[in-house]
Amino acid sequence: MTLVVQKYGGSSVADAERIKRVAERIVSARKAGDDVAVVVSAMGDTTDDLLDLAHQVSPLPPGRELDMLLTSGERISMALLAMAIHNLGYEARSFTGSQAGVITTSSHGKARIIDVTPGRLQSAIDEGAVAILAGFQGIAQDTKDITTLGRGGSDTTAVALAAAMHADQCEIYTDVDGVFTADPRIVPTAHKLDTVTYEEMLELAASGAKVLHLRAVEYARRFNMPIHVRSSYSTKPGTIVAGSMEDLPVEQALISGVAHDRSEAKITVLSVPDEPGRAAKIFQVVTDAEINIDMIVQNVSTKATGRTDISFTLPKTDGAAAMTALQKTRDEIGFEGLLFDDHIGKVSLVGAGMRSNPGVAATFFRALSEAGVNIEMISTSEIRVSVVCRDTDLDEAVRALHEAFDLGGDEEAVVYAGTGR
Amino acid sequence: MTLVVQKYGGSSVADAERIKRVAERIVSARKAGDDVAVVVSAMGDTTDDLLDLAHQVSPLPPGRELDMLLTSGERISMALLAMAIHNLGYEARSFTGSQAGVITTSSHGKARIIDVTPGRLQSAIDEGAVAILAGFQGIAQDTKDITTLGRGGSDTTAVALAAAMHADQCEIYTDVDGVFTADPRIVPTAHKLDTVTYEEMLELAASGAKVLHLRAVEYARRFNMPIHVRSSYSTKPGTIVAGSMEDLPVEQALISGVAHDRSEAKITVLSVPDEPGRAAKIFQVVTDAEINIDMIVQNVSTKATGRTDISFTLPKTDGAAAMTALQKTRDEIGFEGLLFDDHIGKVSLVGAGMRSNPGVAATFFRALSEAGVNIEMISTSEIRVSVVCRDTDLDEAVRALHEAFDLGGDEEAVVYAGTGR
Numbered sequence A, B: 001m002t003l004v005v006q007k008y009g010g011s012s013v014a015d016a017e018r019i020k021r022v023a024e025r026i027v028s029a030r031k032a033g034d035d036v037a038v039v040v041s042a043m044g045d046t047t048d049d050l051l052d053l054a055h056q057v058s059p060l061p062p063g064r065e066l067d068m069l070l071t072s073g074e075r076i077s078m079a080l081l082a083m084a085i086h087n088l089g090y091e092a093r094s095f096t097g098s099q100a101g102v103i104t105t106s107s108h109g110k111a112r113i114i115d116v117t118p119g120r121l122q123s124a125i126d127e128g129a130v131a132i133l134a135g136f137q138g139i140a141q142d143t144k145d146i147t148t149l150g151r152g153g154s155d156t157t158a159v160a161l162a163a164a165m166h167a168d169q170c171e172i173y174t175d176v177d178g179v180f181t182a183d184p185r186i187v188p189t190a191h192k193l194d195t196v197t198y199e200e201m202l203e204l205a206a207s208g209a210k211v212l213h214l215r216a217v218e219y220a221r222r223f224n225m226p227i228h229v230r231s232s233y234s235t236k237p238g239t240i241v242a243g244s245m246e247d248l249p250v251e252q253a254l255i256s257g258v259a260h261d262r263s264e265a266k267i268t269v270l271s272v273p274d275e276p277g278r279a280a281k282i283f284q285v286v287t288d289a290e291i292n293i294d295m296i297v298q299n300v301s302t303k304a305t306g307r308t309d310i311s312f313t314l315p316k317t318d319g320a321a322a323m324t325a326l327q328k329t330r331d332e333i334g335f336e337g338l339l340f341d342d343h344i345g346k347v348s349l350v351g352a353g354m355r356s357n358p359g360v361a362a363t364f365f366r367a368l369s370e371a372g373v374n375i376e377m378i379s380t381s382e383i384r385v386s387v388v389c390r391d392t393d394l395d396e397a398v399r400a401l402h403e404a405f406d407l408g409g410d411e412e413a414v415v416y417a418g419t420g421r
Helices: A016-031 A046-057 A065-072 A073-085 A119-124 A153-164 A200-205 A215-224 A279-286 A316-328 A353-358 A359-370 A391-404 B016-031 B048-057 B063-070 B072-087 B119-126 B153-164 B198-206 B214-223 B276-286 B315-330 B352-356 B359-370 B391-404
Strands: A004-006 A036-041 A092-095 A101-105 A113-116 A132-136 A137-140 A147-148 A169-174 A228-230 A239-241 A259-262 A265-274 A296-298 A307-315 A335-340 A344-350 A377-381 A386-388 B005-008 B035-040 B092-095 B102-104 B113-116 B129-136 B137-141 B147-148 B168-175 B227-229 B239-241 B257-263 B263-273 B296-298 B307-315 B337-341 B344-350 B377-381 B384-390
Touching: A004 A153, A004 A296, A004 B359, A016 A036, A016 A073, A016 B048, A036 A073, A036 A119, A036 A137, A036 A153, A046 B016, A046 B072, A065 A073, A065 A113, A065 A147, A065 B092, A073 A092, A073 A132, A073 B048, A073 B063, A073 B072, A092 A119, A092 B063, A101 A153, A113 A153, A119 B168, A132 A153, A132 B391, A137 A153, A153 A169, A153 A215, A200 A215, A200 A259, A215 A228, A228 B384, A239 A391, A239 B377, A259 A391, A265 A279, A265 A316, A265 B168, A279 A307, A279 A316, A279 B129, A296 A353, A296 B153, A296 B214, A307 A316, A316 A335, A316 B307, A335 B147, A344 A391, A344 B113, A359 A386, A359 A391, B005 B016, B005 B153, B016 B035, B016 B072, B035 B072, B035 B119, B035 B153, B048 B063, B048 B072, B063 B147, B072 B092, B092 B119, B102 B153, B129 B153, B137 B153, B153 B168, B153 B214, B198 B214, B198 B344, B214 B227, B239 B263, B263 B315, B263 B344, B263 B359, B276 B307, B315 B337, B359 B384, B384 B391
Parallel strands: A004 A036, A004 A169, A036 A132, A092 A132, A101 A137, A169 A228, B005 B035, B005 B168, B035 B129, B092 B129, B102 B137, B168 B227
Antiparallel strands: A101 A113, A137 A147, A228 A239, A259 A344, A265 A307, A265 A335, A296 A307, A344 A386, A377 A386, B102 B113, B137 B147, B227 B239, B257 B344, B263 B307, B263 B337, B296 B307, B344 B384, B377 B384
16 A cells, blocks of 8 residues: 655645645545545645734734644644545544644744654554644644744655655645746746756755745655655646755756745945954854854955955845844944845756856856846855845846756746745 | 632634733733633634634534634634733743643533643643633543534633632633623613522523523532633623522522523424323434423323324424434324424523422413413423513513512613623
8 A cells, every 4th residue: 555645735725615626636546545644734824814813912922822823724724624535435534743743842933843653643544544634833842832843844744744654655735836947937938847856956945946845855855755746736747856966867967947035135244353253253143143144255355444344145034133133243343334235136056967067157157147147145055056136137147047058948837826834 | 829710702802902901801810919720712703714614615524623623713812812911921821622631522512521630731820820721622531532512611611620720719701790680681670690509500501591601500510619700891790600509598589580592492293192102202213313302391182083292392403403303203103293483482580599489480470471471381490480482572571570570670781792602
């Protein structure tokens, strides 16, 4: 018997009609003879609606209670999905993260999965039922309080469940057909990838591709659990995320795709004394505020003044917190001012083949130069090149790189509205 | 240290503003030096909205999943309430029925509480926090599945929690000022009772008074846990439900109040052969359909035919099910037809003093007669007289009895919209 884990995002279960359609898809897998465990997100905008309610009663709600509140979202969708499956003549049982043994750290709002002990789900499946698990949530190992995994947590739940149950497949259903060479809304000739390695998918996810959450891919790589990313609106095969780039054949395509990210902002710290420890102090202040820094540029210091400018990028949503934290240390660090710029964009080229091909960088920068895109910051990894540019240049930069590396396909890309979590 | 259990119904926490007001009331109890455990219902119409959703995906949702769905309602309200308390500078922790050890039978939708083991709530209180418990829900002792207690379940949760924690007080906050001598919307001179015994409250609740749920009163009597029924919109004292009528002084008021009920219907089984076992068979059929019968009247059989009519009352909502079940046994029982009448009303007079005062019945029937109310059925207990009449006569019957027994007060009655569960 094949065991399939299927994960459906919030847009796939946004209303009663869509829930019924998902139930039909699950039942057709059962009819084909598969055992099925399902991970489901909250319906459509439920999470945002609940957050609104929370902020109506408290500007700074405690994390424990926020997690208690938000986890009601999956409770609703999973129970409705079980009813819809039941209505099609199949047995289904829903389980909360706590009931299903999703053990996490106690860091509310961004807990990490420690272990999954899905005994009750296994029993349900052994008795012929579809087992449904609430995504995005778990129970803290030490406090026994309810936790959430943060945005994208349902993908991670699905991969962790598939690994714990030794599933044969982990299917992530979403509102696009799979992983594309670029965002089809920007590049109409973008085409779907049939396969992509864990490493490439990690770089794509970290560079702004929203189709899979970074942590889910990390989890999949750790447990060597292949993910099938596919559309919940069609039965076409999607993209298989599997395998290490070490195992790739030599003739593997050079480049997998172009990712872009509009969610970052840039902070420039002006005229910092160019002495050991000053830069470190700046980044310590930001890190202490629990803010992730992405890219960093330090200008060459002018000998006359012995001072330098330091720029770094961070999530836009953390901008205010970082500015406040830095402002407080102005005298201590001795900088002259702070600039905040939220009109930047980041474009990244990702491909396992890039390791052994030194020509990639040259083509990359020539393409951007010919497109008139001014580069503000650069960062690279073994299989990725990223640059920061003006946000108004971002679409053109994506198109230019997609064209320069000949990533276009014949297949027409299909894009649907909405995002899951 | 005094421990107070407070229960707030759905209308008291219907939106963010009301939740904040409830939080202020809880905090003022904390400031007065009391330890507080709170039981809360789902916000306003949440339960009905969730039921609507359920019926959109399935006409007959399985009970296990319906309970999973509905329990998300209290999860939302209790988390929001904890946040609102937190925002006022006090610690608060919310717990589901399962987390709080509310152990029940496994009868989904109408589970009964077997035991409450509130260790986590006690710890929270010992650490200085307000402990908040989701009303209406628990965990099945055998299956470990989530259960609900049915309508009115939050009252029962509150009383059970108060008993398990040996609380000094159990306050049920509602949208009226307490228990009244009659519904003030019908009788403007109705006045609030300061105290009422468990037995009288049981009879009032069973006769249609909605202020407290029957099962909660049964629980309170069993554990001798006094209940203070009071308004969540004022700080005036409400009604204390406590004590047995055995302990009442002789000069205790004869009559506590007049209750009425529009929720019942009457079924008449026509021309039943007047032989032993036929009536029993009728009631067996109805009972097998899990329908509660209230009052029964069997007409005197006419000797000529050897047949008789049997009438009984039942909840209107069970009318269709009862008619279907009876129709199937028509040939077996040998009756000639069925009549369904949902235009009846029931009025009841309740008072512990009635036991030792034979004049009550005479006054009761004279008052109804003078008011021109035609009596269709009669039932009595030691401390109650109930009659069924036309629903159009019901208000007049309530007023006539209230007047005849001189129950009017000087205090003006206050009525608010909405009901809890």
